[in-house]
Amino acid sequence: MTFRLPEDWKKVRLGTLMRLVRRRFEPNKDDIRPYVGLEHILPEKLRLATHGWSYEVESTKFEFKRGDILFGKLRPYFRKVIYAKFDGICSTDIWVIRPNKGVDGRFLFYRLASWEVVNVASKASSGTKMPRAQWDFLVNYEVPIPPLSEQKKIAEILGSLDDKIELNYEMNKTLETIAQAIFKHWFIDFGPFQDDLVYNEELDKEIPEGWEVAELGEILSLEYGKGLPKRERKPGNIPVYGSSGIVGWHNKALVKGPGIIVGRKGTAGSVIWSHTDFFPIDTTFYAVPRRINSMVFLYFELKRQNLPKLVADSAVPGLNRNIAYMNKTIIPPESLVKRFDDLATPLFKMMHVNSQEIRVLEQIRDSLLPKLLSGEIRVKVDVEEEFPKETKKLVEIKKEKARIRKTLLDYFEGA
Structure with missing residues (x-):
């Protein structure tokens, strides 16, 4: 169904509403700023998960100001779009967009974050494996504006x-x-x-008397998730978890919740909590209790284990559960x-x-x-x-x- 445009509205090219800002930033140890990469922006959520810092990067980045719109141009279908709430720098795979005079910045953000615009940007992307949105195409797309x-x-x-x-x-x-x-x-x-x-010789430190030292594998097991391609997912309320968090929804669970998901590949070593029944895909493990039945306790114990360090110290990409099992823990x-x-x-x-x-x-x-x-x-x-x-x-x-x-x-x- 189509709707007649309100009388005081008009259709305009996106390029008349905004401009691209490409102010470059070279890493400088004396100039510390927040850094936003694509990995910091949650897909489809229109918000940041976290941010990094400029001292963590080595290559050229773009500067942005509070009130700018950051639009992930690499694989734009992920809808990684946010409204900047602070000044900082960002990946060059992110467009820094600033509203023109007479355009409300937050309104422009919602216009660009709409699936209509995201889909247009996705269809006009170039590159097969690493598709990137094309600015010259997007700015010519017409949208209604009040x-x-x-x-x-x-x-x-x-x-x-x-x-x-x-x-x-x-x-x-x-x-x-x-x-x-x-x-x-x-x-x-x-x-x-x-x-x-009392002093514990195995850990070379003092622990409460009567507490037991064991290996991580004695208190839980890490079971493999299962492949679930996007085309096979059916509408439902069951969260589908990858190693970075929720990656979609499905109508059937693989594991009864609450539960713990551990990144196996990708964001390997991540520890994620699910409040409900869930479906962990094949880039993850899920935790099954052995000697300790408290899932909340096991969640914090897994976070304490610093599993990403095990991944970093390994020559093989991904988390090896058998190596993780050998980590020491206290019961x-x-x-x-x-x-x-x-x-x-x-x-x-x-x-x-x-x-x-x-x-x-x-x-x-x-x-x-x-x-x-x-x-x-x-x-x-x-x-x-x-x-x-x-x-x-x-x-x-x-x-x-x-x-x-x-x-x-x-x-x-x-x-």
Whole structure:
């Protein structure tokens, strides 16, 4: 179905809205700046996973300013597009795009991040194995544009959803940091057990009396994931995990959650948590408990093992599970592991609820985005009326958050 363009809108070439910035940056140990590579941008999520630093790079990069749009031109179908919230430098496989005068920057970001534009950029890519979008082609593509005042309102609506998404991501980082701090205090620094430390000859350090030293392979096994090409995936709510995180969705799980995914190839040695049933593909392992049944404990223990270093020290690419199995670990008393599990599990449940809310908000944003950008829906949109199913889910999530929050408060007050 086609919609008539609103009277005060017009169709223009993308090139009239933006310009390409190619200010070069040469690595300089005295000039430290944040660095954004394609590996730092989450596919399809419109956000950064993290960033690096300029002292980690050796080749020429591009400078960008806060408010610029960073568009991954290599394999553009990954939709690696972000709105810069700080000044920095980026890979030369990323376009630095700056809005022209009279164009709202965040509106331009959503226009470029739309699947419409991403698909156009993908179709016009050159190169078979490493396809790159072509700027000269993209700038000639025509898109509908509202007046500046409406651009700002559209950006505000979509931006408010992204702000809520970002807040949930930050909350999840904080919750995991809390659980990790408790793990470190108890099982690495032995904070509560300083009076019971005894020298262990095998580790050449003091550990709490009665705690056992074992190999990693005694407390868990790393099982192979299974190949699942994109063409074979069917629509569903089961996350499909690669070594860098979620790479898609499917209608059937391979492993019952919650569980742990470990990167085997690609981002080898990565340790990823899944709150739900999941499907790990063949670039990963998944953890199966042996002597310790707490998945949360095993998650932090695997992160403590620094598995990426095993990969870096090996002449063969990828993580060898048999070598990982030989790493030393300490087995605390079962009662203490259970106590930690009882404390950390509600934190992880809250993270799960936050993740559910993130997915619903992303669905609303990605559904609203093309309708707002085409003029099909004007800015006075009633989200509850337009997305009743998603709104009901958000209400349920809010109630679940309140319940878990009460559980946490009761636990800490009673501790």
